[in-house]
Amino acid sequence: MIRIACAGFFLVFGHLLPGAALAASPEALIQLENTGSCTYCDLSGADLSGRNLDGADFSGADLRNAKLNGASLKGARLVGADLENVDLFEVSLSGADLRKASLKHLDIDRDLEFIDLIGVNLEGARFKHNLVCGKFPESGGWGCATTQRLK
Numbered sequence: 001m002i003r004i005a006c007a008g009f010f011l012v013f014g015h016l017l018p019g020a021a022l023a024a025s026p027e028a029l030i031q032l033e034n035t036g037s038c039t040y041c042d043l044s045g046a047d048l049s050g051r052n053l054d055g056a057d058f059s060g061a062d063l064r065n066a067k068l069n070g071a072s073l074k075g076a077r078l079v080g081a082d083l084e085n086v087d088l089f090e091v092s093l094s095g096a097d098l099r100k101a102s103l104k105h106l107d108i109d110r111d112l113e114f115i116d117l118i119g120v121n122l123e124g125a126r127f128k129h130n131l132v133c134g135k136f137p138e139s140g141g142w143g144c145a146t147t148q149r150l151k
Contacts, residue, residue, distance in 0.1 A: 023065070093120050100124040
């Protein structure tokens, strides 16, 4: 019976993790598939590349080592999400909320070139070299009006 249940899971959700080790919790993948959001859940290592996740709520989610390249996360809530070691190449984050998100592997001066960041709020986001985004630019756009280095 357990083998049938496992086989059924991979038939239904196998497209989420092609070729990846199953590190994300199965419950989290089911929640994401059913609701389009997954707050405070474990999606670490999940392959979500190329997926349309517009408007999804990933607040507080563990997305470490997830594959998101080519995904669309327009208007998504990623407040306090852990995005360490996430491949964000060609990810559309237009209008996303990344306040206090962990992006510690990204160099704020070099690694944001191929990421759609129009209207993205990075206030409090943590980057490589212990840099923290100070506040959202008053003129709109994206990025950090100021940065500070944590000790």
